[in-house]
Amino acid sequence: MVGLLEEARELSIFTAYNTNVDAITYLRGEIVQRLIDEFGADAVRRRMEEYPRQIEEPIDFVARLVHALKTGKPMAVPLVNEELQAWFDSHFKYDVERMGGQAGIIANLLANLDFRKVIVYTPHLARKQAEMFVPRKNLFYPVVDNGRLVFRHPSEAYREGDPVKVNRIFEFRAGTTFRLGDETVTVPFSGRFIVSARFDSIRIYTEPGLKPFLPEIGLVADGAILSGYQGIKLRYSDGRDANHYLREAKRDILLLKREDDVKVHLEFASIQNRELRKKVIYNIFPLVDSVGMDESEIAYVLSALGYPELSDRIFTYNRIEDTVLGGKILIDEMNLEVLQIHTIYYIMYITHSNNPLSEEELRSSLELAATLAAARASLGDIRSPEDFKRGLSVPYNERGEYVKLRFEEAKRRLRTREYKVVIIPTRLVRNPVSTVGLGDTISAGAFTSYLALLRRKGTP
Numbered sequence: 001m002v003g004l005l006e007e008a009r010e011l012s013i014f015t016a017y018n019t020n021v022d023a024i025t026y027l028r029g030e031i032v033q034r035l036i037d038e039f040g041a042d043a044v045r046r047r048m049e050e051y052p053r054q055i056e057e058p059i060d061f062v063a064r065l066v067h068a069l070k071t072g073k074p075m076a077v078p079l080v081n082e083e084l085q086a087w088f089d090s091h092f093k094y095d096v097e098r099m100g101g102q103a104g105i106i107a108n109l110l111a112n113l114d115f116r117k118v119i120v121y122t123p124h125l126a127r128k129q130a131e132m133f134v135p136r137k138n139l140f141y142p143v144v145d146n147g148r149l150v151f152r153h154p155s156e157a158y159r160e161g162d163p164v165k166v167n168r169i170f171e172f173r174a175g176t177t178f179r180l181g182d183e184t185v186t187v188p189f190s191g192r193f194i195v196s197a198r199f200d201s202i203r204i205y206t207e208p209g210l211k212p213f214l215p216e217i218g219l220v221a222d223g224a225i226l227s228g229y230q231g232i233k234l235r236y237s238d239g240r241d242a243n244h245y246l247r248e249a250k251r252d253i254l255l256l257k258r259e260d261d262v263k264v265h266l267e268f269a270s271i272q273n274r275e276l277r278k279k280v281i282y283n284i285f286p287l288v289d290s291v292g293m294d295e296s297e298i299a300y301v302l303s304a305l306g307y308p309e310l311s312d313r314i315f316t317y318n319r320i321e322d323t324v325l326g327g328k329i330l331i332d333e334m335n336l337e338v339l340q341i342h343t344i345y346y347i348m349y350i351t352h353s354n355n356p357l358s359e360e361e362l363r364s365s366l367e368l369a370a371t372l373a374a375a376r377a378s379l380g381d382i383r384s385p386e387d388f389k390r391g392l393s394v395p396y397n398e399r400g401e402y403v404k405l406r407f408e409e410a411k412r413r414l415r416t417r418e419y420k421v422v423i424i425p426t427r428l429v430r431n432p433v434s435t436v437g438l439g440d441t442i443s444a445g446a447f448t449s450y451l452a453l454l455r456r457k458g459t460p
């Protein structure tokens with residue numbers, strides 16, 4: 001596995017678009033209790049039933065937070081009302097500030113792993129944001145200088161005055177307890193609840209001056225990892241809308257692929273708004289080669305594609321069989337080359353049967369991804385290729401054998417002859433230092449090792 005990582009590190013990767021500052025609070029039971037007491041358990045319960053899709057007032061936040069704590073599932077909910085920032089600042093102190101946003105997290109991870117070249121693009125690069133990039137010589141930000149494309153470290157490319165996006169992250173630990181009226185809640189899994197800033201000033205796009213150089217970037221890169229579409233708003237104050245930004249996003253992918261058909265991975269994140277979710281799926285999925293997501297995201301996707309029953313089943317029962325079925329639907333309808341789904345207990349690839357990699361190779365790519373995530377969960381961060389080895393000492397989760405058994409059953413019941421489906425158990429760290437970015441780590445590890453294996457085979 002160490003050998004495969006070395007091969008992956010030979011690659012140059014482009015990643016865009018989303019970066020932000022994550023302001024992290026470690027939640028204790030008392031903090032949650034205080035919030036519930038402030039609004040009253042009954043009011044919180046009522047709002048939980050309404051399940052607000054975005055945060056417009058503080059009780060929306062409390063309701064969605066308590067919901068996430070009860071299920072122990074990681075969640076992200078957009079904050080649209082900029083005025084609420086003061087409420088958050090008065091209620092919480094932030095324990096840590098660090099790089100957030102999938103593109104930012106992946107760029108730092110791959111740079112620290114010593115990849116050949118990591119090119120990161122984010123449309124807003126204020127000084128504070130730029131300073132969150134690791135000081136590595138292989139990390140670059142594309143800049144147009146005198147009509148030419150040049151690469152500089154982000155800390156030499158920032159623009160004073162660019163907006164900074166701050167996401168508030170509430171990390172919770174399994175076993176935390178609090179009372180919701182007469183009910184005692186114990187958090188079943190460690191995870192995080194993200195309040196993501198969705199303000200008008202933050203856009204997801206490529207600046208017009210840089211756009212003509214995307215084909216050149218595509219030539220330099222062996223693969224591209226794109227993310228952040230969940231940050232698009234349906235409408236902006238200047239009259240632009242999601243359709244505008246998604247049309248531009250499609251053009252970006254076509255431009256990146258123009259010269260060399262560079263493989264593109266989309267790292268999907270939950271999109272609460274159904275209309276936007278559907279637009280992202282229908283506009284972007286058909287243009288990319290690879291998609292990564294977690295279990296709740298595939299449920300959301302299936303619901304948007306018109307499979308509400310299957311989606312509900314995945315949400316409620318988390319059965320492997322349903323996830324495999326959902327994955328088959330998705331790669332067929334969107335004609336993906338590869339779909340990767342990560343859950344707390346297992347990681348899965350689904351491809352068509354003519355995928356150039358064997359099931360064994362696909363499995364080794366997932367192994368690398370799971371080990372990388374375990375290393376990050378144990379250490380909090382991955383600072384060098386050596387850190388990867390830490391993941392090897394983390395055992396597979398205790399349900400690993402059960403997962404394999406259920407998977408074999410699922411394969412027997414479902415028609416899988418036209419597909420390659422592989423699954424491996426996760427290496428679960430009992431007390432992770434942090435869970436932020438673990439999904440991104442899995443996807444970055446999986447996609448880059450997938451590319452390395454294709455290259456080993458001489459497949460373009």
Ligand code: AMP
Pocket residue numbers: 074293294342343344345346373374377426427428429430431432435437438439440442
């Ligand atoms: P996401 O929901 O996209 O952030 O992905 C989180 C993924 O990280 C999960 O699906 C697991 O595969 C993995 N993960 C979560 N917690 C741990 C942990 N404590 N140790 C190792 N991997 C973890």
